[in-house]
Amino acid sequence: MQRRLVRRILLIAGLLSIIVVVGTTGFVLIESYSWFDAFYMTLTTITTVGYQEIRPLSHAGRIFNSFLIMFGVSAMFLAVGAMTQSIIELELQDRYGKRRKKRMIDHLQDHFIICGFGRVGRNASYELQRANAPFLVIDRNEQRVAKAASAGMLAIVADATHDDCLREAGVLRARGLIAALPSDAENLFIILSAKTLNTKLTVVTRASEEEAGEKLRRAGADTVFTPYAMAGRQLADVLLRPHVVEFMDFARSNIGSGVAMEQVCVSTRTEFTRKTFGQLLELRKSGVIVLAIRKQGGETTFNPPPEFEISAGDFLIVMGERANLQKLEQILTS
Incomplete structure (x- = not known):
């Protein structure tokens, strides 16, 4: 929208500039006006302000001025119409944009x-x-x-x-x-x-x-x-545990490998409710690593053993590629 308006304004400005240059040059060559008088005569002609001629025109000058009136006045009306249309479009766009944004927020x-x-x-x-x-x-x-x-x-x-x-x-x-x-x-x-x-x-x-x-x-x-x-803590960790910091940055990064850590909640509708971690063979096939399990009561078990029981509402802290994480989420929330 904005590009179209800018292009329209540039076209109008270019058309008016060409008419002014042609009119000024024509009056200089045909009527021997000075450059300023020729520019003034062109400006009063295409804007239809009704001022009289600087001095009487010759027959050739009147013919030239007739064509200048037709093309110049038409260009001015076109410019006024285009600018009015642009203002209306901007106003409508602003109103429509606000209404559309409000509908999006309401949803x-x-x-x-x-x-x-x-x-x-x-x-x-x-x-x-x-x-x-x-x-x-x-x-x-x-x-x-x-x-x-x-x-x-x-x-x-x-x-x-x-x-x-x-x-x-x-x-x-x-x-x-x-x-x-x-x-x-x-x-x-x-x-x-x-x-x-x-x-x-x-x-x-x-x-x-x-x-x-x-x-x-x-x-x-x-x-x-x-x-x-x-x-401050991170600066100290970089000195004391640089490889741990590097691994955590790698796990949180969204660049390159696409590996990330995510939390997945076990739904009540899933078939894996009330089963042990070892029975979830689908987890091993999903290509993710289960780092910890957080129970509803707030207890967190890191590196859960195979006999650890999973209940609805538990959160699995997992790590892997985003595509595999999405597959695991579909399994546990289906």
Whole structure:
């Protein structure tokens, strides 16, 4: 749409420029006008302002001016019509785009809300986008929202600290929320509002100051990340356990091999409910590695033995290629 409008404007500008150049040159050659007088005469002719001629035209000059009037005035009417059409199309596109975006938001279910499209929110959005998870970006900055939209994300210009904006984002139907604003106070305000509107909402945030972490948890945040503490631990791990860090980065990476770690919930409808891990021969055929099993009560068993019993609602922490992970998910959630 925008390319077509730009191309239309360039064509109109080029046509008018050609007519002005031809008219100016014609008056200079036929009537011996100065360049400025010839330009002025051409401009008053094609714009139909009704000014009189600078001086009486000769017979050849009138013939030339007649053709200039026909082509020049037609070009001006065409330019005005095209510009009017462009303005109407932009207005309609803006209205249709807003309605279409609202319909998409209204149809979101069990989605994630990302408050803030800064450095933290942007990277979280890209990760959710790679996972094909439904999510919505909220930011007060129009340029950031436009950047998110250009990346194929659903984004709106809104203030996430307001309850009405959270309702508009579907917080009552949402599955989780990421509070990624630069201020701990703003994140605290978002958490209080979101948890009040939806007590079942899983909220994740970041804390600029370590002292603010406990306050954010008391406000209702399920998980609080402190970037500086995490960066410090990771720097130390690189020195002490470089191969472990390399392996974890490899497992979390989405580049190259396509190997990733994922969690798969055992459905009540699957035939593998109440069976032991050793009986799940399909797991071995799926080409994935089961790293751990987390029970509904919260207990986590790493490297589960063959006699370990699997129940509905358990989460399997698995690692493998994405295609194999999808096959395993189909088996355990069918």
